[in-house]
Amino acid sequence: MTTVTLAKSQDVAFARQAAMKAMGEIGASAVKRTKFVTAVSEIARNAVNYGRGGRITFEIVGLGANRRVIAQCSDRGPGIEDVDLALSDGYSTGKSLGLGLGGAKRLVDRFDITSSSSTGTIVTLECGQR
Incomplete structure (x- = not known):
């Protein structure tokens, strides 16, 4: 398991690197790596900019063709009032x-x-x- 502390904007780059490394370790395709790293970057950036910092952990689970990466990002912010609205495109x-x-x-x-x-x-x- 790898943990990255998210306190300042450059920590987002460290989270991206950890995501890329983990996806490489499971042999993910270039497309899957790019998508996952982009998602991690967005979540980490939100934790730093709006969530008062936090941390993100990366864990590789599964065997063989079923290997996958789980990233969990937690922040110290005030929470999101309306999660469904925040997940909407608009x-x-x-x-x-x-x-x-x-x-x-x-x-x-x-x-x-x-x-x-x-x-x-x-x-x-x-x-x-x-």
């Missing part, structure tokens, strides 16, 4: 959120999110080899 906070949560969700095989004012936001991304 969501805007008036700030530049880049691809955002909805875009990240479309790039991975599995996407889970929990968010509350007491625990912050936890996003889990999962992606396989193909």
Whole structure:
């Protein structure tokens, strides 16, 4: 398991590198690597810029052709009031959120999110080899 602390903007680059390395270790296709790294980048950037920092962990699970990477990002922010709205294509906070949560969700095989004012936001991304 690899953990990257997300406290400043350059930590997003470290999260991207860790995602790329993990996807390379499972033998993911170039397309899958790019999609996963892009999703991780968006989630990590949101944690740094809007979630008061946090951390992201990467774990490789499964065997053979069923190997996959699970990334879990947790932040210390105030939570997201309306998760369904934040996942929609038309969501805007008036700030530049880049691809955002909805875009990240479309790039991975599995996407889970929990968010509350007491625990912050936890996003889990999962992606396989193909």
